[in-house]
Amino acid sequence: MCQWINESILMKIIVLMKQVANKDAILRIDKEATWIEEGDLSFEVNESDGYALEESLRLKEKRGGEVVVCSMGPQRVKSVIKDALARGADRAIHVVGDELAHIGPYKAAKILADAIRDEQPDLVMTGLQSDDYGFAQTGVILAELLGLPHATIVIEVDAAGEQFRVKRELESGWYQWYTMPLPALLTIQSGISQIRYATLKGIMAAKKKEIREVTPAAEHLAAAGASQHIEKIYFPLKTKQTQFLGDGDAKAGAAQLAEKLHTEARVF
Amino acid sequence: MSNEILVFAEHRDGAFNKTSFEAMAAAQELGAALGQSVTAVVLGADATLAQELAAYKVEKVISAENEKLAEYTPDAYTDAMEHVVRALDPQYVILPHTYLVRDFAPKLAARFGKSVVSDCIRAKVSDGRVTFARRIFLGKIDADVTTNGEAPVFASFQSGAYRGDQAARGGASAAVESLAVEVGEVRMKPEPPFQEVKQAVDLSKADVIIAIGRGIKSQENIALAEKLAEALGGDIAASRPICDAGWLPIDRQIGSSGQTVAPKLYVALGISGAIQHLVGMKNATTIVAVNKDPEAPIFDIADYGIVGDLFEVIPVLTEAVKKLKG
Ligand SMILES: Cc1cc2nc3c(=O)[nH]c(=O)nc-3n(C[C@H](O)[C@H](O)[C@H](O)COP(=O)(O)OP(=O)(O)OC[C@H]3O[C@@H](n4cnc5c(N)ncnc54)[C@H](O)[C@@H]3O)c2cc1C
Numbered sequence: 001m002c003q004w005i006n007e008s009i010l011m012k013i014i015v016l017m018k019q020v021a022n023k024d025a026i027l028r029i030d031k032e033a034t035w036i037e038e039g040d041l042s043f044e045v046n047e048s049d050g051y052a053l054e055e056s057l058r059l060k061e062k063r064g065g066e067v068v069v070c071s072m073g074p075q076r077v078k079s080v081i082k083d084a085l086a087r088g089a090d091r092a093i094h095v096v097g098d099e100l101a102h103i104g105p106y107k108a109a110k111i112l113a114d115a116i117r118d119e120q121p122d123l124v125m126t127g128l129q130s131d132d133y134g135f136a137q138t139g140v141i142l143a144e145l146l147g148l149p150h151a152t153i154v155i156e157v158d159a160a161g162e163q164f165r166v167k168r169e170l171e172s173g174w175y176q177w178y179t180m181p182l183p184a185l186l187t188i189q190s191g192i193s194q195i196r197y198a199t200l201k202g203i204m205a206a207k208k209k210e211i212r213e214v215t216p217a218a219e220h221l222a223a224a225g226a227s228q229h230i231e232k233i234y235f236p237l238k239t240k241q242t243q244f245l246g247d248g249d250a251k252a253g254a255a256q257l258a259e260k261l262h263t264e265a266r267v268f
Numbered sequence: 269m270s271n272e273i274l275v276f277a278e279h280r281d282g283a284f285n286k287t288s289f290e291a292m293a294a295a296q297e298l299g300a301a302l303g304q305s306v307t308a309v310v311l312g313a314d315a316t317l318a319q320e321l322a323a324y325k326v327e328k329v330i331s332a333e334n335e336k337l338a339e340y341t342p343d344a345y346t347d348a349m350e351h352v353v354r355a356l357d358p359q360y361v362i363l364p365h366t367y368l369v370r371d372f373a374p375k376l377a378a379r380f381g382k383s384v385v386s387d388c389i390r391a392k393v394s395d396g397r398v399t400f401a402r403r404i405f406l407g408k409i410d411a412d413v414t415t416n417g418e419a420p421v422f423a424s425f426q427s428g429a430y431r432g433d434q435a436a437r438g439g440a441s442a443a444v445e446s447l448a449v450e451v452g453e454v455r456m457k458p459e460p461p462f463q464e465v466k467q468a469v470d471l472s473k474a475d476v477i478i479a480i481g482r483g484i485k486s487q488e489n490i491a492l493a494e495k496l497a498e499a500l501g502g503d504i505a506a507s508r509p510i511c512d513a514g515w516l517p518i519d520r521q522i523g524s525s526g527q528t529v530a531p532k533l534y535v536a537l538g539i540s541g542a543i544q545h546l547v548g549m550k551n552a553t554t555i556v557a558v559n560k561d562p563e564a565p566i567f568d569i570a571d572y573g574i575v576g577d578l579f580e581v582i583p584v585l586t587e588a589v590k591k592l593k594g
């Protein structure tokens with residue numbers, strides 16, 4: 001098990017960032033119906049991972065230390081890495097492999113654990129959930145594999161006092177503070193802080209920063225027993241009869257809607 | 269290996285979370301289709317809660333006890349549940365997909381070298397094999413998922429996937445068995461849960477809500493929606509990303525981590541319809557959705573839909589409403 005490594009207040013933070021399909025992309029189902037067509041898709045960083053990076057950078061600015069980005073997937077994920085470096089991360093680890101975007105969260109966590117274990121971070125931050133698969137598990141499993149305590153859905157980090165505290169979001173407007181020892185792993189909720197833009201200076205500086213490529217151990221990849229497997233994907237069946245208005249003409253639809261709300265739904 | 273399904277019931281402040289009974293309904297349905305019995309487990313010694321569970325149609329109720337379970341922590345709950353799962357050796361472990369379950373269930377599954385089939389919306393059984401359905405891409409696509417069948421299979425169900433009031437009650441009360449469980453070191457220390465100071469706006473009483481999502485594109489554009497709200501005599505609300513960006517205060521947020529509302533009219537402008545948003549507004553009487561993506565999941569709960577650009581829709585709608593109101 002990891003020990004509290006840095007006696008000084010310097011913090012080494014590892015942020016896990018995943019690349020996912022652009023939120024505005026029109027999704028099409030592929031021929032095998034097991035995933036979406038990725039050929040002409042544009043990609044972006046997973047939403048909550050962007051906030052995990054921002055929070056890491058802010059912590060580093062307060063405490064001093066280092067932010068290391070780690071992303072797993074094909075070469076295309078380099079764009080997520082470069083963007084993170086431009087925003088202020090110090091260096092990066094890229095776990096390379098085409099198939100690595102499509103493994104379950106247990107296998108993903110195993111491979112990520114191998115990739116970051118020797119770094120002996122004080123803190124690991126992940127997003128709370130990926131916007132494509134939506135497992136909401138990789139961070140928590142990773143914490144277990146690294147022997148770290150964890151907290152999920154974190155919306156505030158207090159590293160100013162003697163003890164490290166995090167505020168967790170509970171359901172329907174409730175919150176709770178936890179005190180925990182470091183090293184630890186946090187899964188970050190969107191909105192924890194306002195995300196900065198990359199500056200031109202940052203983009204130039206990023207060109208000189210290290211991106212270390214690693215490949216996963218063959219035994220992890222080969223390991224059978226992926227605990228879950230997609231048989232097929234499809235668009236959800238619509239269960240409600242929606243009256244579609246305007247037939248593609250938004251303005252005509254708007255005029256009809258006003259009538260319907262007035263005479264049919266009688267909301268005014 | 270025993271021939272049973274274990275269902276986890278979540279509670280706080282002496283009451284069960286209502287999704288616990290939804291998970292119970294899911295477990296019972298699976299049990300009936302697979303010919304397996306259902307056992308419920310509740311953590312932390314609370315005789316009243318255990319008795320409440322025993323009234324349901326279950327084989328038995330396990331009351332897992334250890335003083336470290338008095339308040340929730342992922343370390344204690346994982347250790348306790350690992351102990352229970354190893355003792356019972358069930359085929360399936362069914363949980364509600366709540367924030368609390370999200371916090372410990374992946375850690376629990378990892379102890380068995382696997383992950384959770386998380387946030388399922390359905391489960392079908394054929395030839396003794398279970399196919400789970402889960403929503404991916406924030407609700408835009410469904411995926412049928414199978415496991416390699418190795419017990420225990422961990423699966424969590426989305427809130428609303430099953431009806432809690434359809435969880436079957438038993439004839440006689442089921443047996444409650446106490447099980448003293450081992451819990452190791454608990455590394456995190458929780459403080460009491462709290463709500464932020466009283467919210468400035470209470471949208472739960474609003475009759476008309478105009479809600480904006482990321483489709484609104486910029487903070488300046490919110491003025492457009494405000495004009496529509498004014499014409500309809502309604503309040504402005506938003507999806508999470510709008511509040512995350514600081515364009516509107518958090519007390520305008522609708523959804524699982526915001527307010528829950530049930531107005532007469534809910535107009536969703538440029539909101540995709542992720543489940544965490546839907547749970548906060550699906551009980552509105554009339555739902556209108558404007559979205560340029562015809563596949564946006566919000567349309568699945570809308571009474572009226574316009575597929576198109578909200579920037580074309582809003583001004584026309586605002587003027588037409590004003591005219592009709594006279
Ligand atoms: C634990 C947890 C808690 C959460 N809590 C909440 C919560 O309380 N509330 C909440 O809302 N979310 C919550 N979320 C986030 C939720 O999962 C979604 O990410 C969020 O609701 C998406 O917001 P959106 O629909 O505005 O954005 P998007 O999903 O990006 O959708 C934008 C939509 O706008 C449409 N659009 C774009 N341009 C136009 C245009 N010109 N005209 C018309 N349409 C257009 C697009 O087609 C798209 O459908 C939570 C998530 C998690 C994991």
Ligand SMILES: Nc1ncnc2c1ncn2[C@@H]1O[C@H](COP(=O)(O)O)[C@@H](O)[C@H]1O
Pocket residue numbers: 016017018019046048049070071072073100101105108125126127128129130131133134135136137138139
């Ligand atoms: N391929 C990956 N590369 C880097 N981080 C990842 C990857 N997959 C998952 N993660 C991290 O784990 C979080 C949760 O993902 P998931 O368990 O898929 O919902 C994400 O928000 C990321 O921070």
